[in-house]
Amino acid sequence: MKVGVLGTGMVGRAIATKLAAIGHDVTMGSRSPGNESALAWARDAGGEAGTFADAAASAEVVFNCTAGAHSLAALEAAGEEAIADKLLIDVANPLDFSQPSGPALAVAGTDSLGEQIQRALPRARVVKALNTVNAEVMVDPDRIEGDHVVFVCGDDSAAKERAVRLVGELGWPEERVVDLGPIAAARASEMYLPLWIALMGRLGTSQFNIELRRAAG
Amino acid sequence: MKVGVLGTGMVGRAIATKLAAIGHDVTMGSRSPGNESALAWARDAGGEAGTFADAAASAEVVFNCTAGAHSLAALEAAGEEAIADKLLIDVANPLDFSQPSGPALAVAGTDSLGEQIQRALPRARVVKALNTVNAEVMVDPDRIEGDHVVFVCGDDSAAKERAVRLVGELGWPEERVVDLGPIAAARASEMYLPLWIALMGRLGTSQFNIELRRAAG
Numbered sequence: 001m002k003v004g005v006l007g008t009g010m011v012g013r014a015i016a017t018k019l020a021a022i023g024h025d026v027t028m029g030s031r032s033p034g035n036e037s038a039l040a041w042a043r044d045a046g047g048e049a050g051t052f053a054d055a056a057a058s059a060e061v062v063f064n065c066t067a068g069a070h071s072l073a074a075l076e077a078a079g080e081e082a083i084a085d086k087l088l089i090d091v092a093n094p095l096d097f098s099q100p101s102g103p104a105l106a107v108a109g110t111d112s113l114g115e116q117i118q119r120a121l122p123r124a125r126v127v128k129a130l131n132t133v134n135a136e137v138m139v140d141p142d143r144i145e146g147d148h149v150v151f152v153c154g155d156d157s158a159a160k161e162r163a164v165r166l167v168g169e170l171g172w173p174e175e176r177v178v179d180l181g182p183i184a185a186a187r188a189s190e191m192y193l194p195l196w197i198a199l200m201g202r203l204g205t206s207q208f209n210i211e212l213r214r215a216a217g
Numbered sequence: 218m219k220v221g222v223l224g225t226g227m228v229g230r231a232i233a234t235k236l237a238a239i240g241h242d243v244t245m246g247s248r249s250p251g252n253e254s255a256l257a258w259a260r261d262a263g264g265e266a267g268t269f270a271d272a273a274a275s276a277e278v279v280f281n282c283t284a285g286a287h288s289l290a291a292l293e294a295a296g297e298e299a300i301a302d303k304l305l306i307d308v309a310n311p312l313d314f315s316q317p318s319g320p321a322l323a324v325a326g327t328d329s330l331g332e333q334i335q336r337a338l339p340r341a342r343v344v345k346a347l348n349t350v351n352a353e354v355m356v357d358p359d360r361i362e363g364d365h366v367v368f369v370c371g372d373d374s375a376a377k378e379r380a381v382r383l384v385g386e387l388g389w390p391e392e393r394v395v396d397l398g399p400i401a402a403a404r405a406s407e408m409y410l411p412l413w414i415a416l417m418g419r420l421g422t423s424q425f426n427i428e429l430r431r432a433a434g
Contacts, residue, residue, distance in 0.1 A: 099327060101327065101401060104326055104327050104404075105325070105326055105408070108322070108325040108326045108408065109321055109322055109325045109326070110316060110318065110321050137432075143432045144430050144431060144432050145430060145433065146428070146430040148430045151412075153415075178416070178419060179419065180412075180415040180416075180419060181415060181418065181419070184318060185415050187321075187411050188411040188412040188414070188415040189412060191322070191325065191408040191409070191410075191411050191412065192408070192409055192412045193408075194404050194405040194408050195368075195397075195405040195406060195408065195409045197405070198370075198397040198398060198402050198405040199395070199397075199429065201398065202395060202396065202397060202398070203429070203431055205431055205432065207431060207432035208429060208430060208431035208432070209429075209430050209431075210427040210428065210429060210430065211363070211427065211428045211429075211430050212416065212420070212425060212426075212427060212428075213361050213362060213363040213365045213425060213426050213427065213428050214361060214420055214422055214424060214425035214426075215354075215360045215361050215422065215424035215425070216362065
């Protein structure tokens with residue numbers, strides 16, 4: 001399948017590399033066509049590199065792996081028509097790194113980046129996914145023992161099912177991909193980030209995740 | 218030990234009942250001295266009932282178990298002098314139940330209820346704790362299998378150690394009480410609430426919690 005991965009950072013490279021390795025035709029999109037990180041990735045992984053618009057236009061499914069602060073601009077550059085009614089898997093978190101007290105959410109409470117993206121691209125089938133784990137864990141959950149989970153949410157059920165299958169291709173069994181509901185539930189998975197950041201500091205590693213435990217009976 | 222529990226709801230009753238059962242002298246505080254819920258609790262559990270000020274003044278340790286929307290007013294009624302430099306364990310979450318889309322956080326991002334309380338009572342030794350699980354789980358963690366965790370944070374290390382011991386008396390082994398850092402980390406544990414609420418809807422129970430899993434090595 002043709003997949004466009006927007007973003008050349010750790011998350012974009014991890015997801016693009018895994019998707020290319022399992023046989024998908026991946027185009028990594030960035031702001032400029034000469035982005036060295038994207039060109040190096042394409043050379044190493046046997047994928048393509050191009051602009052955000054190139055990556056979106058050629059794809060059936062688009063992953064937003066840009067930094068949250070730049071996601072809306074990146075998606076605008078990709079183009080509403082190019083994304084149209086495609087599945088858009090939003091992996092970004094709206095982190096603001098300018099706070100002296102450390103990374104904070106730029107949007108929280110009664111809105112979320114996932115909803116902002118859905119409003120900006122009303123025809124796109126936005127599914128928030130995978131944003132609660134580190135990039136290496138996203139594409140290799142088996143590096144952590146236990147039935148730890150990731151979350152999806154979105155307004156389009158068929159798109160969400162397709163996203164769960166793609167997340168499955170990255171290594172996550174379906175029963176460990178928890179559907180939180182409509183795209184408004186992106187508030188829930190994004191607002192988990194401050195706890196993730198605090199736990200990363202406490203545990204001294206980003207290679208961790210959470211397992212759900214419930215009372216028997 | 219003399220403990221004041223502010224709040225007569227599920228959380229206040231659960232914590233007050235457990236503390237009384239294990240031998241502490243508990244006063245449940247509420248807005249009015251004739252609060253029926255507090256009087257009934259005192260009768261059943263062998264504790265005392267009184268105003269917020271009564272509960273705070275007589276106690277060595279104060280638990281804030283009021284609804285987040287009323288916590289600052291309740292603590293003001295309890296009185297800054299009465300709390301002074303006591304350990305104040307804040308279990309509340311700043312949930313706003315007036316949103317049509319469901320409960321939302323009234324404070325999020327770069328502030329938290331825990332910090333608001335610490336600012337309102339600068340001498341108090343505020344420790345945020347236990348606010349990420351349902352009341353029944355708070356006082357009976359063994360109803361859920363696994364090494365699931367709760368969180369504490371606060372600016373005073375000695376107060377935090379004392380809070381961890383008290384949380385231990387409620388049933389939580391020390392290694393499952395994760396110290397997230399200073400009181401500003403209340404942002405992290407409070408902003409987890411929207412995920413907790415979404416998971417409660419998804420799992421169909423409030424009797425659940427999270428276990429931390431990390432990569433070996």
